[in-house]
Amino acid sequence: MGASDIGNWLFRHRTWLPLPIAAALLLIPASARPSFLVWIGVMVVIAGEWLRLWAVRHIGAVSRTRSERLGPLVTTGPFGYTRNPLYIGNFALWVGFTISAGLVWLLPIVVLVLAFEYHAIVRWEERLLEGRIGDPYRAYVSSVPRWMPGSRATQAAASAQPGARFSWPETLFSERGTLIAIVAGYCLLWLKAWLLMT
Secondary structure, three states, rough: OOHHHHHHHHHHOOOOOOOOHHHHHOOOOOOOOOHHHHHHHHHHHHEEEEEEEHHHHHHHHHHOOOOOOOOOOOOOOHOOOOOOHHHOOOOHHHHHHHHHHHHHHHHHHHHHHHHHHHHHHHHHHHHHHHHHHHHHHHHHHOOOOOOOHHHHHHHHHHHHHHHOOHHHHHHHHOHHHHHHHHHHHHHHHHHHHHHHHO
């Protein structure tokens, strides 16, 4: 199995791959969980979900596909600053949940696992997009960073056409699975903390 095959497999199974992280957050007891850690984690989760909502408003339901179906090249909204705002948002969600669970010592492992997964997926997606879209995608890659926004991204964002492709109701409907998972995740963390106190 080559690097491209690994990225393709990870892409198709990306919804289920973080389940071991979720299990660890729910099953490993925190030795001490200061309340400020919970709120720091909540703020990181809110920031990650806000980024996801902004991105979904511009890309739409195509972000939910598990196949190689591609929509049009999206360069507006957060896609004018970074090529992968949805994955950055996911990263923030898992980091925030890890902090809220009081398992700060687990953060390096979570970061390494997610970094490997998203790097492999993104490399596979980039080859696919370059092959299907060609020069417009190569121009986009040359002006917008893969991960962290930089000075190149400012010009691309400024030249992007304003306005969203999808309404907020459509965006929220498309993102409903993630929103439900966030609420369920915090309910389960609360239940875990309650059980440990009894």
